[in-house]
Amino acid sequence: MVLTFGIFYALNTKMGAIPPLGKFLNPHSGVWQNETNESTSGEIIIPGLKEKVTVHYDEQMIPHVFAQNEHDLYKAQGYLTAKHRLWQLEFQTYAAAGRLSEIFGKGALNYDRTERRRGMGYGADQGIAYMKKHDPETFRLVQDYADGVNAYINQLNPEDYPVEYKLLDYEPEAWSPKKTALLLMYMTKMLAARDKDLEYTNVLRLVGKENFDLLFPDFFDITDPVIPKETDWSFIDVPQTELPQNYAVLDTITETIEKPNPDNGSNNWAVSGAKSATGNPILANDPHLGLNLPSIWFVMQLSTPQHNAFGATIPGALAIVSGFNQHIAWGETNATRDVTDWYKIEFNQDRSKYKYDGAWKDVSVRVEEIKIKGQKAFLDSVLYTHHGPVVYEKNFKSENERAGYAMRWIGHDGGNHQKTFIALNKAKNYDEYVSALQHWNAPAQNFVFASTEGDIALWIQGKFANKWEGQGKFLMDGSNPANDWQSFIPQKFNAHTKNPERGFVSSANQHPVDENYPYYVFNDGYETYRNRVINDYFNSKEKFSVEDFKALHNNNYNLKASELVPYMMATMDASNLTNEEKIVYDEMKAWKFNNDIDEVGPSIWRQWYGRLYNMLWDEFDNDSIALAAPYTYQTIHLLKTQGDHKFMDIVKTKDTTETAKDLFLLSFKKAAERLAEIKEEKGDYKWANYKGTYAGHLLQALPAFSRFDIPIGGDRNIVNATSENHGPSWRMIVEMTSPPTALGIYPGGQSGNPGSKYYDNFIDDWAAGKYHSLLFLQSDKTTDQIIGTQTLTPGKNE
Amino acid sequence: MSRNIKNFIVTIVLSALLSLVLPWWSIMIGTLLSALFIPLKKAAVFFIPFLAILLFWGVYCFMLSNANDFVLAKKISTLLKIGGDPYLLILATGVIGGLASGVSAILGKLIGALIRNQ
Numbered sequence: 001m002v003l004t005f006g007i008f009y010a011l012n013t014k015m016g017a018i019p020p021l022g023k024f025l026n027p028h029s030g031v032w033q034n035e036t037n038e039s040t041s042g043e044i045i046i047p048g049l050k051e052k053v054t055v056h057y058d059e060q061m062i063p064h065v066f067a068q069n070e071h072d073l074y075k076a077q078g079y080l081t082a083k084h085r086l087w088q089l090e091f092q093t094y095a096a097a098g099r100l101s102e103i104f105g106k107g108a109l110n111y112d113r114t115e116r117r118r119g120m121g122y123g124a125d126q127g128i129a130y131m132k133k134h135d136p137e138t139f140r141l142v143q144d145y146a147d148g149v150n151a152y153i154n155q156l157n158p159e160d161y162p163v164e165y166k167l168l169d170y171e172p173e174a175w176s177p178k179k180t181a182l183l184l185m186y187m188t189k190m191l192a193a194r195d196k197d198l199e200y201t202n203v204l205r206l207v208g209k210e211n212f213d214l215l216f217p218d219f220f221d222i223t224d225p226v227i228p229k230e231t232d233w234s235f236i237d238v239p240q241t242e243l244p245q246n247y248a249v250l251d252t253i254t255e256t257i258e259k260p261n262p263d264n265g266s267n268n269w270a271v272s273g274a275k276s277a278t279g280n281p282i283l284a285n286d287p288h289l290g291l292n293l294p295s296i297w298f299v300m301q302l303s304t305p306q307h308n309a310f311g312a313t314i315p316g317a318l319a320i321v322s323g324f325n326q327h328i329a330w331g332e333t334n335a336t337r338d339v340t341d342w343y344k345i346e347f348n349q350d351r352s353k354y355k356y357d358g359a360w361k362d363v364s365v366r367v368e369e370i371k372i373k374g375q376k377a378f379l380d381s382v383l384y385t386h387h388g389p390v391v392y393e394k395n396f397k398s399e400n401e402r403a404g405y406a407m408r409w410i411g412h413d414g415g416n417h418q419k420t421f422i423a424l425n426k427a428k429n430y431d432e433y434v435s436a437l438q439h440w441n442a443p444a445q446n447f448v449f450a451s452t453e454g455d456i457a458l459w460i461q462g463k464f465a466n467k468w469e470g471q472g473k474f475l476m477d478g479s480n481p482a483n484d485w486q487s488f489i490p491q492k493f494n495a496h497t498k499n500p501e502r503g504f505v506s507s508a509n510q511h512p513v514d515e516n517y518p519y520y521v522f523n524d525g526y527e528t529y530r531n532r533v534i535n536d537y538f539n540s541k542e543k544f545s546v547e548d549f550k551a552l553h554n555n556n557y558n559l560k561a562s563e564l565v566p567y568m569m570a571t572m573d574a575s576n577l578t579n580e581e582k583i584v585y586d587e588m589k590a591w592k593f594n595n596d597i598d599e600v601g602p603s604i605w606r607q608w609y610g611r612l613y614n615m616l617w618d619e620f621d622n623d624s625i626a627l628a629a630p631y632t633y634q635t636i637h638l639l640k641t642q643g644d645h646k647f648m649d650i651v652k653t654k655d656t657t658e659t660a661k662d663l664f665l666l667s668f669k670k671a672a673e674r675l676a677e678i679k680e681e682k683g684d685y686k687w688a689n690y691k692g693t694y695a696g697h698l699l700q701a702l703p704a705f706s707r708f709d710i711p712i713g714g715d716r717n718i719v720n721a722t723s724e725n726h727g728p729s730w731r732m733i734v735e736m737t738s739p740p741t742a743l744g745i746y747p748g749g750q751s752g753n754p755g756s757k758y759y760d761n762f763i764d765d766w767a768a769g770k771y772h773s774l775l776f777l778q779s780d781k782t783t784d785q786i787i788g789t790q791t792l793t794p795g796k797n798e
Numbered sequence: 799m800s801r802n803i804k805n806f807i808v809t810i811v812l813s814a815l816l817s818l819v820l821p822w823w824s825i826m827i828g829t830l831l832s833a834l835f836i837p838l839k840k841a842a843v844f845f846i847p848f849l850a851i852l853l854f855w856g857v858y859c860f861m862l863s864n865a866n867d868f869v870l871a872k873k874i875s876t877l878l879k880i881g882g883d884p885y886l887l888i889l890a891t892g893v894i895g896g897l898a899s900g901v902s903a904i905l906g907k908l909i910g911a912l913i914r915n916q
Contacts, residue, residue, distance in 0.1 A: 004905040007898055008823060022898060025874075025891045026822035027858040032891070035863045035870040158821070163870070167877075704877035755870030 014169040024166050029159035031166055034755045038084060040788025045795050046079055046151045048144075053792040054780045055080065060772055061750035061758040064301040066780035070422075073304050074141045074318050076792055078148025078175070081298060081315045085752040086152065087162035088294045089315040090172055091698060093179040096186035097121055098370065103168055105373040114257045116368040117382055117396060118189065119389040123412045124181035130414035131177075138419045142177040145318050149175035163754055164699065180418065183316035188411040190260045190289075192443035192462075195340035195524065198253045198405070199628035201475040203620075205250045206627070211647075214638075215630040218523050219515060221637065224531050226335075226446055226460060226507040227495045229514045236493045236518050241468040244482035248474035249344045253405070255397050256626045263716050263726045264289055265509035265527060266333035267553075268448040269534060270456040275503035277545035281736045283450040284549050285322050285331025286728040288721045291695040293706060293760060295748025297730045301777060302425065309425040310742065310776050312730045319421040322730060324742055324776075327428040328451045329734040333507045335444035335460050338524040339410040341471070341485070343387045343478030347402050351393075354385055355479040361386065387478055388412050406478055408485065410463055415441035430455045430498065437461040438491055446507035452736045458505040459496040460512045464489045467520045489519055504538045506531070508719075528633040529559045529717040546743070549733045554769040555719040561605045562593040564636045568608075571643075572664035584672045595720075596713045597688035603678075606690070606715075607671035612639075615663050618651050632717065639663075687713060693722055695747050695763060697754075701725075705754045710747070712767040731771065739778060743771035802846050805836040809850040809899070825851050829899035833906030843907050848900040852892035859888045 011022025024030050040057040051068040053076045058064065063080050067073035081089055094100055098115030100108035131139045153172050165171060204212050223229070270283040289296055297312040302320060311323015322331045346355040353360035363383045370378040383390040385406045393404030416439040423436035433449050437459055440447075444462025449455070465472075465485035476483040495513045497505055510531035513521060537552055538544065569589060577585055584604055591601025614621070616639070617629040630638075638645060643660030650658050658666070678685045688711045697705035714720030714727065721727050727747070734742040747766045751758035765772065775785055782789060813828030820827065829847040838846055863871040863884060871884035880886050 004826070004901045007901050008826065011894060011898055012823070021894055022822050025887075025894055026825075027855050027862060027891065028817045028822055028824070030822065030891075031870060031874050032859050032862045035866045035868075037866065163874075702877065704873040753870075754873050755866060757867075757869060 019167045020169055023169070029157075031163055031755075033159040034163045034166075034753055036753075037756045037758065038751055038753070039790070041790060043791045043793055044079075044155075046075060046148065046792045047795040048147050048151075049075060049792060049794040051794070055790040055792065056777065056780070056782065056786045057788045057790070058775045058785050059787050060299075060762075062299050062301065062775070064775070064777050064786075065303060067302075067304050069304055070141060071144045073302055074144045075148035075151070077300065077302060077313070077318060078145035078150075079152050079792065080148075080300070081313070082149040082152035082175075084750055085294055085298055085315045086172060087164040088698060088752050089149070090175075090179075091164070092186060092316060093182045096182040096189075097124070098368070101370055101372040101378070103170055103373060106375060109370065109372065109378060112370045113368075113378075113380055113396065116370065116380055117389055117391045118193070118257065119382075119407070119409065119412050120182065120185050120189065121368070122366060122384075122389065123185045123188070123409075123414075124178055126412055126414035127181040127184065127417070128178055131181075131416055131418070135416050135419060138416060138422060139177065141318060141422060142180050142418060145180065146175045146177055162752060180316055180318070183314065184417050185411060187314070188443045190264055190443070191334045191445075192337070192339050192411065193409065194259045194262060195338055195342075195472075196628045197340070197342045197472065197475055198256050199626050200473055201248060201251060202253055202625045202627050204248060204474055205252065206619075215634060215647075216523065217634065218521075219511065220523070220528060220633050222528070222532075223511050223514050224535050225511045225513050226458065226531075227497050227513050227517075228500050228502060229516075230501075231495075231497060231513075231516075233516060233518055238466070238490055238493060240519050241466050241471070241486045243468045243470070249477050251344060251475060253392075253475075253626050254624060257391060257397070261290060261726060262525060263721070263723065264334060265336070265721070267506075267508045267530060267534065267719060267721070267728075268331045268333045268446065268458075269504060269506035269538070269552075270329075270448050270450040270458075271504045271538065271544050272456050272499060273454045275538075275542070275544060276735075277543045277548075278735065278737075280452075281450040281454060281456050282544065282546060282549060282733065283324075283329040283331065283448060283456070283736070284553065284731075284733045285333075285448065286553055286721075286731045287322065287332065288727055289729040291693070291722075291725050291727055291729065291747050293695050293697045293748055293754075294752035295695075295729065295746050297746050297748070298750065299744065299746070299774075301775075307426040308739075308776075308778070310774060311732065312744070312746070317421065318418055319425045321421055322732060324734045324740045325425060325427070326739045327453075328424075328433060328449060329736065329740060329742075330424055330433065330450075331448050331732060332445040333448075334509055335446050335462055335512060336509050336524055336526060337444045337462060337464055337512070338472055338522050339442060339444065339462065339464065341408045342475050343385075343406045343408060343483065344475055345385055345387075345390055345404045345406050345478045347404065349402075351383065351402070356386070357479065357481045363390075385478065387484070405475065410442045410465075413441060413463065415439065415463070417441065429453055430457060433457070434459065446512075448505060448507065450734070450736050452738050452740065454736075455499055456505050457496065457498040458507060460494055461491075462494070463491075464494070464519070467522075469520050470522075471520065473522055493519075502539070506534050506538065508534055525631060527717065528631075530719050530721065533557055533559050533719050546733055546735055550743075550769065550771065552719060553728065553731050553733075556595040556713040558593045558595050558602065558605065558715065558718055560632060560636070560717050561591075561601075561609070564609070564639065565591075565593070565605065567640055568664045568668075571661050572668065573661070574665075580676055581669060581672045584675060585668075594713075595687060595715050595718055597686065597711050599687050599713075600685055602687040602713075602715060603685040603690035604671065604675060607674055608668055611670045612663055612667035615650060615667055616648060616660075619647060691715070691724055693727070693767075694725055695760065696725055707760050707763055710763060710767045731766070733771065739776055742774040742776060744774050745771050801836060801838060802842055805832055805838055805842075805846050806850045808832040808836055809847045809903075810854045813851065813854060813899070823898070825854075825895055825899045826902035829903045830906035830909075833903035834910045837907050837910050838903075843903055844900040847903040848896035851899040852896035855895040856888050856892035859891050863888070
């Protein structure tokens with residue numbers, strides 16, 4: 001008897017990383033039930049639908065949804081997203097909310113605490129409250145989406161659960177509007193929470209103001225901003241906030257919370273009819289995000305009799321995010337503005353109050369209950385000030401009994417972001433595009449636009465504090481009211497451009513504007529290479545075609561290397577290289593700065609520059625405090641113009657004083673040594689092998705569900721921004737014919753099921769630089785390009 | 799028909815029927831019942847239901863997976879570190895089912911013996 005129940009228990013219980021084998025493997029309800037493609041036919045009853053919804057599938061498994069009204073449309077979107085991507089849909093919101101301990105146990109607790117202290121749940125609550133109060137109609141649609149997701153979940157039996165639930169042994173829970181709000185917070189975190197205020201504070205204390213300004217200038221010596229330099233700003237009549245008396249708080253901060261990937265960025269551009277080979281404006285977008293499976297994007301066509309939109313959606317959010325309708329096309333890149341600031345808080349004895357404006361102000365407490373699989377829940381009391389949550393205090397990454405650091409983040413301000421996408425999906429012209437953008441607070445984006453009427457435009461949209469010069473670069477004194485955000489830049493004064501003379505608009509996460517824009521814009525890690533390659537390309541000839549757009553998406557030119565390598569080769573003393581080193585040297589000399597898959601130059605460059613950078617900024621290699629080293633552009637600028645600056649010296653070598661020239665040689669030798677090892681291990685160091693691009697499953701790139709060694713060139717700071725696990729996550733080109741003609745592809749597949757052939761079927765074409773024609777249906781009539789049709793119908797009693 | 803074959807067939811039929819209403823451990827109930835009513839002797843007590851469920855699950859898995867070109871079976875086989883071979887995964891699944899039902903049959907036989915002795 002004991003043996004029988006013992007075996008039962010062993011096969012029915014998850015042990016460590018091993019799934020419950022009986023439950024997991026049995027053919028009745030285990031993974032064998034997931035060994036299938038998705039159904040694309042039949043009739044499905046969805047309670048609460050007002051009318052019938054037709055869903056056509058094309059051969060790429062893209063659903064084309066024809067609903068009779070918006071309520072039914074977003075219900076159907078929720079239902080279909082859940083049908084194809086349920087596990088990812090839910091998992092992303094667990095990650096956003098800081099709930100991973102519920103799935104993984106105690107190992108995820110530190111992550112969860114960080115997300116709670118960042119105020120992810122708090123921000124989502126603000127978003128929901130704002131929507132309910134100011135825009136109940138949009139809230140109703142968000143609820144419709146939730147109803148659609150739940151209609152799918154309610155139809156499931158345990159055998160139908162996606163593989164990941166079976167593997168981790170848990171069940172899907174009901175969806176709610178708050179989860180949509182959490183997803184938007186997740187995007188805001190990913191794209192607008194990479195401030196370095198605390199690191200900069202440490203750097204400032206370490207090197208002094210003069211050196212800080214040299215290493216981290218507000219503007220580089222070259223700027224090719226998103227909004228063209230010649231833009232006239234005279235219409236702006238609200239001045240920048242005046243500079244108060246202020247001193248940065250020179251605290252030492254040992255450890256900071258994890259930042260999102262600094263490569264999260266994107267390209268977009270559009271050419272006017274006059275600059276287009278066919279006379280129609282053409283628009284392109286490619287957001288650079290982590291390369292994951294299931295992919296962050298899910299492509300759909302969403303239509304009602306009043307509108308017809310097509311493009312990439314994000315599971316969890318309503319409507320098309322990057323796409324087009326019959327009249328306009330739009331896409332986003334990250335605007336990378338500093339919308340996170342930090343304040344030092346001084347508490348009273350029992351930490352119930354904090355100092356502000358010469359008096360004591362009440363602290364409020366938000367108790368975060370973090371459930372942990374197999375254990376008692378963890379309670380974390382997060383203290384809130386009027387600035388925002390006190391992320392760091394004695395209970396979290398700090399030892400100071402009576403002080404803490406509070407975060408002021410635009411993500412906590414609430415807002416109606418969902419409205420922007422819903423309105424863009426229906427917009428017919430420039431004015432309606434501008435009006436849709438007004439609701440967008442964060443993460444600030446460069447929204448590119450083109451219309452069949454012939455307009456092109458680009459708005460940098462977000463809610464930006466009108467800061468005084470230098471505000472928010474460093475930790476500020478939270479008790480001084482002058483340090484608060486005083487006001488916001490009026491939305492109509494956000495930087496934008498419509499039909500510029502040069503005939504094109506573009507953005508690639510570079511500086512939004514030049515020095516002439518009348519508000520303070522701090523260099524928060526702006527890109528300085530992709531933008532110049534893109535703009536030079538569009539200035540290089542008169543007319544551009546869709547083929548030119550494809551070529552630019554796939555452009556592998558390494559401008560960064562081209563600006564330093566020739567200088568290093570000319571400067572460094574190569575007379576004493578060994579024979580092996582000489583071979584590498586000659587390979588480098590022959591490189592034409594293209595990061596193509598068969599080149600060795602990109603690998604040598606990576607090794608060489610990486611080592612050079614670390615040698616140069618050895619002053620910043622410090623485990624006991626959190627520091628940030630200078631950006632690439634300024635690094636290369638200093639190497640070329642101030643080669644004998646004291647920063648060039650390697651601190652460890654006490655009796656010698658190195659200059660840039662010495663560093664070039666030292667780092668080259670180290671690089672050559674490592675490359676020889678790689679050659680030994682892998683046979684060669686051609687770029688494709690060296691880089692080894694992969695699309696990793698969301699569960700820490702679980703090898704069985706991931707794709708490795710994808711043969712694609714490019715790298716970060718290159719227009720084809722594909723590095724190891726990061727890159728163009730959705731490539732779209734739309735020509736503004738009537739109706740628009742579009743191409744699109746992403747490194748994944750429509751299905752979230754690793755057992756489906758549609759799970760990763762786009763990857764090879766994506767890597768090869770190919771595109772798929774997007775089938776923009778103009779009516780719900782079946783064509784021969786439709787592989788199956790599903791009908792969603794209201795419940796029988798309704 | 800020999801008792802062994804009878805038990806073999808009844809085990810599969812009962813388990814298949816119960817699997818329509820019960821979770822994966824339906825096979826444990828199915829074999830327990832068939833061991834209760836069709837008791838076997840010696841090693842056959844374990845091995846007949848073991849083979850029956852191994853065959854039942856093995857064939858069922860093969861049918862499901864074969865229809866989808868073994869796409870997922872290969873991945874799960876990689877996941878469980880048995881080399882990415884779908885057939886090995888089918889065998890492993892069968893053995894797990896067989897093992898569960900074999901011990902369950904032993905329990906059934908014991909219960910049967912207890913009842914009959916009273």
